[in-house]
Amino acid sequence: MLQRIITFFERYSFGVCTYLGERFNVSIAKIRLFFIYSSFLAVGFPLIFYFFAGIVLDIRNYVKRKRTRLTDF
Structure with a gap:
């Protein structure tokens, strides 16, 4: 059950953690943990950043x- 939840979020998430991990050469799991822990400490501000970054990446x-x-023609 837990594996299905993890797979769902990895497949349908915005890819922000993956993009940041590849960009800064940091483990994706560490970036995810950073967002989780900082959202508890900063009362949700990192979640707002995450959704904004996801929209920008999309x-x-x-x-x-x-x-x-356009260039294929």
Whole structure:
């Protein structure tokens, strides 16, 4: 059951932790733990940052897909 929950969040999450982990060469698990612990300490501010970063990354990926489609012609 726990594995299904973890798989669900990894598949349908925004990919913010993965992007930050690859960008700064840090373990993804450490970044996830940082977001979890800091959200308890900072009363949810990191969650707001996480959702904002997720929206920005989705828009960025959408724009990249549109650019490649325009140049394929």
